[in-house]
Amino acid sequence: MEAQPDISQKDLNRLRDFIFKETGIFYESKKDSYIVTRVRQRMVETGCDTFQKYFHNLLFESRDGELLSFIEELTVNETYFFRDFPQLQGFAEEVLPFYLKRKRISKDHTLKVWSAACSSGEEPYTLSIIFQEMIEDFELWDVRIDATDIDRRVLRQARLGLYGERAMKDTPIPYRAKYFQKTPDGWKVLPGVTKYVSFEQLNLVDRSAMRRRRGYDFIFCRNVLIYFNDSSRKRVVSALYDALLPGGYIFLGHSESVGRITAAFILERMGNFLCYRKPC
């Protein structure tokens, strides 16, 4: 059996601080073994025999180098089509018609949506399907769905648009035939869905990248802020607020809330769910 490289508690603390600074993801000390397993894996893959050498790489290699590979090892990318169906139903049946009515009155037929932390693409593709199903004059609208994630690996999967049964488990049967093609390798999302979605790598705590995002009607930032702490959540939520149009909505995961972080949004009840609207 090969000896495992030594990683002291001091090393781990430095590493945890570094991960937090770079990604906003906050690991409590009970997650130490999770981090250690992943560092050891990266040390083997990069041929570093000491933690110090590996940490030096992390700090000083190009931003696109080891840092991103290490982050890819750490992130939790769990997702599937129509995740949190009741929330999406509330969005589709209550928020969307109300919102589009207002846009029609002002003769604005653009719809700009952001799936921030989109993982392998199931969320933005779900939104594309929802818009096609729910907007009766869909062809009159200029719809654009921007989908971003820190993890390049999942973005490659997202662009491929090919999924296994697990990703499809909550997809209504009629939509399977209408928006996907069953292939021997899995379910392929049809071009009629993918053409509204564009993927880009983006770190939610990168201030300058976040400043460039503006003018969104809806932002979905679901199931990522749970990995952050209050200070990184605050920073991200404030940047998302700035990215929204006045009157625009932000949707979070069902265990996430911005109530504790900011009073800037108007809280609205949507069926069993709460959603947050930027004041007009």
Ligand SMILES: C[S@@+](CC[C@H](N)C(=O)[O-])C[C@H]1O[C@@H](n2cnc3c(N)ncnc32)[C@H](O)[C@@H]1O
């Ligand atoms: C659990 S998935 C959520 C996917 C989808 N939003 C959903 O709810 O099904 C969380 C995603 O957040 C991404 N993530 C974590 N930290 C991030 C950061 N600082 N910037 C951008 N994306 C991040 C991860 O790479 C992962 O793909």
